[in-house]
Amino acid sequence: MKSTYKKVASSNISISELMLPSHANFSGKIHGGYILSLLDQIAFACASKFSGNYCVTASVDTVDFLNPIEVGELVTMKASVNYVGKSSMIVGIRVESENIQTGLVKHCNSSYFTMVSKDKDGANAMVPGLILSTLEEVRRFENCLNQIALKKEKKREKEMYNFCSEETINRLEKHNVLIQLD
Template sequence: MSEVVVARTVAESRSERSEIIFPSDANALGNLFGGRLMQYIDLVGAMAASRHARAITVTASMDHLDFVAPVRVGDLLILKASVNRAYRTSMEVGVKAMVEDVRHNRMRHVSSAYLTYVAVEKDGTRIVVPQVIPETEHQKRRYEDAGRRREMRAGETQRKKEIRAALGDEWHI
């Protein structure tokens, strides 16, 4: 017998993560490695997706990742995530990364990303996720924008399939 899936608000999925940046997280210039920032973004995004789905979630894609400003050794990195929109088994999650200037009580935007997560059972079988209820004007805009990004991703996926089919076993970069 399948469980009834109830829609959930954006607020129910909100997740936050904080990190202090240490020298081992940084390159020779003292800036946070881009890959490490991507890891943090993926982790906080997965938390939001799991909260929304109340299930295990796996990353399907990360797109539109913007590195706006560097994150430096000693910075306090704050990452916030929430589900923008849910489909049948997948969800788009938006993540915003900020650096907190604790002395002056200011936040500086350093990165944003959109990720797609899929809810699964322990055996990897996809499961249906609740729909999202956007409540504020900002959440409604993000909901609509997520639909447009999904259409663009679908077009890009189809284009890549066609290219792979045309190339066969050839590798082109």
């Protein structure tokens, strides 16, 4: 049983940054890799703020690029802890861009990072329990439980699956693939 609990709101963090030409890819849109770097930074800040410890990224569970971000737009990332385990947390991040001339705001990205709290010796450290104060926070927590269950099931299936069976090879050959085993 956890001895301390914190509200989701205690983990809330946001950052805003103006997108510069140096952040653009060859098509003139903001490079996805740059956005991923910012996502990792805010996930770290959010998890560390909530846990009170140094945190590391265990997995990037979902990154959905929904709309492109243009040079000159103001990007705002909002993060919160949606789920806690013993030493892990799932941080949800919403990315919006704003055209500073027109005021138009668009939802550009939704992401989920699993972060692990570490003590000063690098061992996993216990995180506070989570106080859910709104139905939206309950929905997000429940969504995380479902995602964790799906992740475990996928891992189990992968461990049991025979990638080299004749049945698998026959099924794969129906796709746009040529199998030439040496």
